Structures are given as C-alpha cells and as structure tokens.
Amino acid sequence: MTTDPVKSIPAFYAGQSIFLTGATGFLGKVFIEKVLRSCPDVREIFMLMRPKKGLSVNKRLEKILNLPLFDKLREERPSNFEKLVPISGNVSEKGLGLSAADRQMLIERVTIIIHGAASVRLNDTLKYAIFVNTRATRDICILAQSMKNIKALVYISTAFTHVNNPLIEEKAYPPIADWQKIIDMAESLDNHTLNIFTAKCLDYIPNTYIFSKNLAESVIQEYSSSLPCAIVRPSMVTSSIKEPMPGWIDNIYGPIGLYIGGGKGIIRIGCCNKNLNEDIVPVDIVIKAILVVSWKIGLTSFSADSTLFVLNCTTQKHITHQNVMRMLLSVGREIPLEGIIWTPNGRLTDNLILFYILTIFLHMLPAILIDLVLKFSGRQPMLVRLQRKLYVANCVLSHFSSHEWKFSNTNKLAVMSSIPPDNRDMFSFDYFDCDMREYIKNSIIGVKKFLLHEDMNRLDAARSHSKRVYLFVTMVETIVSIYILRMIYWWIYSFTL
Numbered sequence: 416m417t418t419d420p421v422k423s424i425p426a427f428y429a430g431q432s433i434f435l436t437g438a439t440g441f442l443g444k445v446f447i448e449k450v451l452r453s454c455p456d457v458r459e460i461f462m463l464m465r466p467k468k469g470l471s472v473n474k475r476l477e478k479i480l481n482l483p484l485f486d487k488l489r490e491e492r493p494s495n496f497e498k499l500v501p502i503s504g505n506v507s508e509k510g511l512g513l514s515a516a517d518r519q520m521l522i523e524r525v526t527i528i529i530h531g532a533a534s535v536r537l538n539d540t541l542k543y544a545i546f547v548n549t550r551a552t553r554d555i556c557i558l559a560q561s562m563k564n565i566k567a568l569v570y571i572s573t574a575f576t577h578v579n580n581p582l583i584e585e586k587a588y589p590p591i592a593d594w595q596k597i598i599d600m601a602e603s604l605d606n607h608t609l610n611i612f613t614a615k616c617l618d619y620i621p622n623t624y625i626f627s628k629n630l631a632e633s634v635i636q637e638y639s640s641s642l643p644c645a646i647v648r649p650s651m652v653t654s655s656i657k658e659p660m661p662g663w664i665d666n667i668y669g670p671i672g673l674y675i676g677g678g679k680g681i682i683r684i685g686c687c688n689k690n691l692n693e694d695i696v697p698v699d700i701v702i703k704a705i706l707v708v709s710w711k712i713g714l715t716s717f718s719a720d721s722t723l724f725v726l727n728c729t730t731q732k733h734i735t736h737q738n739v740m741r742m743l744l745s746v747g748r749e750i751p752l753e754g755i756i757w758t759p760n761g762r763l764t765d766n767l768i769l770f771y772i773l774t775i776f777l778h779m780l781p782a783i784l785i786d787l788v789l790k791f792s793g794r795q796p797m798l799v800r801l802q803r804k805l806y807v808a809n810c811v812l813s814h815f816s817s818h819e820w821k822f823s824n825t826n827k828l829a830v831m832s833s834i835p836p837d838n839r840d841m842f843s844f845d846y847f848d849c850d851m852r853e854y855i856k857n858s859i860i861g862v863k864k865f866l867l868h869e870d871m872n873r874l875d876a877a878r879s880h881s882k883r884v885y886l887f888v889t890m891v892e893t894i895v896s897i898y899i900l901r902m903i904y905w906w907i908y909s910f911t912l
Contacts, residue, residue: 424710424838429456431566431713432524436506436555437531438462439475441666441698442571442652444484446529448659449702451495452488453841459498461521463532465505465512472501483865487659506532506551507543509602511558522561527709530555531571535668537622537811541613545601548627549594549634556638567712568635568642569705574650574694574729574822575815576629579619585725585826587646590633591618597630621814639723645712649701649728650822651815654858656697656846661854662861663698669812670695675862676805678747680757680884681798684773686809687816689737689763694730694820697854703844704728707830726830727822731847736763736816739855746856751881753869756785758888765817770809778802 428450437443443462450457464472480496488495502521505512513521534547552570559568577588597616601609613623620626635644653671654664664671670693676682708726715721740761747759762777764770779802786796834842863869869877 422714423835424706424842425454425456427710427713428454428706430458431526432458432461433527433529434461434463434502434521434525435529435531436463436511436551437533437571438501439464439479440531440533441664441668442531442701444479444482444665445655445659445663445698446531446702446705447499448484448488449699449706451498452492452659454706455492455495457498459500459524461500461502461525463504463506463511464501465503472503476501482665484659484663484665507546509550509554511551511554513558518558521558523563525562526564526566527713528555528559528562528565528568529571529705529709530568531705533571533624533628535624537624538807539623540606541609541616541623541626542601542604542606544623544627545597545630548624549630550598550601552631552634553594553598556634556642559642560638566643567709568644569709569712570631570635570644570646571705572632572646572648573625573628574648574727575625575820576632576648578621578625578814578818578820580820582821582823583648583727584823585727587632587636587639587723587725590636591620591626591629592616594630594633594637622811636723639721640719643712643715643717643721645708645724645726647701647705647708647726647728649704650694650696650730652698652701653695654697654861655699656849656854656857658699662857662859662864664858664861664865667866671862671866672808673805673812674743675752675866677743677761678752678755678759678859678862680755680759681778681801682805682809683757683760683777684762684764684770685736685740685816686765686767686770686813687736687763688765688818689740690735691816691819692730692733693736693739693816696728696730697846700844700846701728703842704827704830707834707842707844711830711833724826726826727824728827728844729822729824731845732849732851734851737761739851742852742855743859746852746859748881750856750859750863750874751877752859752863752867753873753877753880755881755884757781758885765813767813770813774802774806778806 435443435446438447447460450460464475466472467475476499502517530552532551534544559565574583577583617626620629632646635646638644651669654662667675673682673685704726712724740763744759744761782798782802785798789796831843831845864871
C-alpha cells in the first residue's frame with residue numbers, strides 16, 4: 416500500500432465525478448459548497464435526492480442553492496453550480512430507488528462516493544432505521560462494485576457507534592449483530608412485530624439510530640476487501656467555525672434544538688452530567704476531514720488485504736457541559752433570542768428522578784397555565800405539546816450527555832500531517848486554537864439568522880424585551896418566595912401554640 420504524497424487536494428479532485436448521498440442534509444449542503452469553491456475543477460457532483468412536498472428534485476435543488484450558505488460561492492465561482500446533477504432516488508427504498516438509466520450513468524462516470532445519507536432521529540422505528548441507515552449502505556456498496564473507476568468510498572458514521580467501549584479506537588469493531596439477518600428481518604416482518612423485538616435486538620445500544628449505524632459500519636468493513644473504503648466518525652455536528660461563514664446552521668437536531676428551547680426560556684432543566692466534557696465538532700471541520708480522507712484513499716494503492724481506514728472526527732476543545740452552559744448564558748445575555756418567555760437558566764442534573772420532578776414543576780405546570788390562557792383568549796394552545804416533544808428529546812440525548820468516551824486520534828493526526836503545506840489553510844481540520852466563546856457567539860448569531868430568521872437590526876429590541884422579562888420573572892419569584900416563607904412561618908407558628 417503506497418500513497419502519492421505530492422498531489423495536492425484540489426488537483427486530486429480535478430476531473431472527479433462525485434456521488435453524494437444525503438445531499439439535502441446539513442452535512443451534504445456544506446460539502447457541496449466546499450467542493451465547488453475549494454476544488455473548482457471537479458467534474459460533477461451527482462446528488463441523490465427525492466421529490467418532497469410536491470417539489471421535483473430540480474426544484475428542490477434550486478431552492479437549496481438560494482440559501483445564504485452559497486452566497487460566497489455565488490460571488491466567487493457562479494458557473495460551478497452547473498456541475499450539480501440531481502439524481503432522483505430514495506435511501507429508504509431497496510436499490511436506492513434509482514432508475515435503470517441513472518444507475519448506469521453512475522456506474523460509468525462516478526469515481527468517488529460520499530455516503531452521508533442517514534436518518535438521524537434517535538427514536539425511529541427499527542424497520543425505518545435499518546432501511547435508511549443499514550440497507551442503503553449495503554446498496555451503495557453493491558452499486559460501487561459495479562463502478563468502473565471507483566477510487567474512494569467514504570462512509571459518514573458517528574463517533575458513538577460503539578458505546579460499550581470507554582475508549583473508541585480508529586478501527587473496525589465486531590458488529591452487535593449479523594447485518595444481513597437484520598436486513599432480512601426488517602424486510603420480512605411488519606412494524607408491530609419488529610417493535611416487540613426492538614429492545615432485544617438493541618441489547619446495550621441506546622437507540623435504533625446507533626444500532627443501525629453500528630451495523631452499517633460492519634457492512635463497510637465486509638465490502639472493504641473489494642472496495643477502497645474509509646469511515647469517518649464525527650461526534651455531534653454543530654454550526655460552522657469558519658467556512659463558508661462563521662455560525663452557519665440549518666437544522667435543529669441534537670443540542671441545537673435544546674439550546675433554542677433554553678434560550679427562549681422554555682427549557683429550564685436539562686438532563687446531563689454537568690461535569691463531563693461536551694463532544695461537539697463544527698460542520699466545516701467534518702467536511703474538511705471527509706475531503707482529506709477521500710483524497711488519502713484515492714491516492715493509496717488498493718489491494719484485497721488493505722486495512723479499512725477509520726478516522727474519529729471528535730472535539731479538540733475539552734469543556735464541560737456546565738462551562739458550555741455558562742458561556743451560552745453569558746453570550747445569550749448580550750445576544751438574546753427574540754420573544755423569550757422566561758429568563759434563560761442553566762439547571763443541569765443527571766438524576767432522572769429529580770429531572771422528572773423538576774420537569775413537572777418548571778416545564779409542564781407553567782405550560783398548562785399558559786395554554787389555558789391561550790385557550791381562553793381564543794388562541795391555539797401549543798406549549799404542553801411542545802414541552803412533551805422537548806422532554807422526549809432531552810431524554811433521548813441524555814445517554815450521550817451523561818456518559819463520556821475517549822477517542823483515539825492516531826489516524827487523524829497522521830492524515831493532518833500529510834496535507835500538503837500549500838493546502839493546509841484550506842483543508843486542515845485542526846481547530847485547537849479556536850476561541851470557544853467566540854465560536855458560541857457566532858453560533859448564537861447563526862441560530863438567530865439562519866434558523867429563527869431574526870433580523871440582527873432588531874437586537875436592541877430583543878435586549879429590551881429580555882430586560883422586561885427579567886424584571887417580571889424577578890417579581891414573580893420574589894412574590895412566590897415571600898408566599899412560601901409566609902406559609903412556613905404560619906406552619907411553624909401553628910405548632911408553637
């Protein structure tokens with residue numbers, strides 16, 4: 416196995432045809448922008464997409480390209496948008512839902528596959544998770560075996576696929592189950608029957624997402640003897656640190672949704688161990704890692720006994736949940752979200768009983784009262800339903816925020832050191848020197864601009880509203896405290912008579 420260390424990364428991608436799954440997702444869109452801007456001579460990017468909400472794949476692509484994410488590319492290389500080729504398909508369907516003509520075109524032209532499509536909902540049914548995350552990976556590998564000029568197949572996994580190991584190394588692990596049997600079972604049994612067996616299938620795995628991704632890694636491992644494969648394992652992916660702009664974010668999965676709830680004052684208690692480190696990684700760092708790994712695999716001579724290359728793309732900034740919360744609250748006072756309903760607070764606990772009790776008192780009871788007010792004023796009640804969803808999200812994420820894993824980074828360091836010096840500014844995924852407070856500030860601004868569509872020119876109004884809410888909350892808490900103290904006083908006084 417030998418690698419050509421001379422060829423630059425943009426030069427490697429020149430003339431390459433990339434097949435990208437998950438093109439409409441958070442990672443996929445940032446990948447497209449980065450490739451077209453930093454590797455301008457790429458031949459084409461085939462994007463696996465499905466029609467959605469009455470929109471064809473072409474209309475969906477047109478809508479995606481209007482996002483602010485692509486403003487920089489629009490200014491620098493507008494003609495490169497013509498290199499995007501939408502392919503109609505669906506990873507939840509057998510054979511990726513590809514037409515015979517599209518399949519043949521991919522076989523003849525694709526040289527690099529980036530398989531990033533996945534359902535990231537942690538509480539999907541077992542059937543759906545297996546179809547989207549495991550069976551689709553098998554079908555990608557089957558398709559890749561037919562490709563005439565395949566140079567690299569990079570699978571985007573997750574850093575949490577092997578949660579039973581306190582130290583997760585950059586290597587393939589034995590699967591929790593036989594992926595072929597599990598796919599057969601998902602195809603042959605109905606949802607009701609599968610749901611009965613879900614707990615037994617999952618064993619020590621906390622949810623169907625991790626289970627299906629664990630099996631998908633074993634699919635890649637099995638096909639790596641006949642294909643030039645690699646696995647990139649990012650931890651929780653958050654807003655961009657630098658490219659194409661600081662703070663880019665366009666989804667509310669994972670910790671982002673909980674932050675918005677906390678910033679609005681809707682979430683006032685979180686279920687996590689505040690003393691453990693938070694493992695998040697900016698999206699542009701992940702994309703650079705994917706591009707560099709694909710470059711490495713593409714320049715490495717492949718043989719049947721080649722070792723599957725695995726890279727853990729995890730945090731370089733070891734900061735506890737409590738310290739992150741303090742920074743969020745501090746920056747949140749400077750840049751508050753609009754329309755907050757209560758003063759943001761950062762109570763954290765890993766005691767499930769205490770979390771449940773506080774959820775009732777701090778979340779559900781106020782939600783019931785507010786919904787009653789909304790109902791009697793002729794408006795649609797919504798807060799109780801929202802709090803239920805947030806409670807489920809909090810519980811689902813609690814496994815990751817109440818446990819901590821160590822990740823080896825030998826491969827990561829080796830790959831970073833192999834990046835040609837002239838390419839390091841553009842492709843290095845080292846962010847050790849990042850100022851975390853500045854990153855959090857940019858992330859909050861990104862949430863306001865790109866997710867909540869708030870006008871930053873209204874920031875003074877948001878601060879004024881935040882101050883009014885703070886005074887109101889202080890008054891309410893003072894009144895409640897006086898009432899409680901008075902009740903205690905009368906209770907003690909009654910026993911002294």
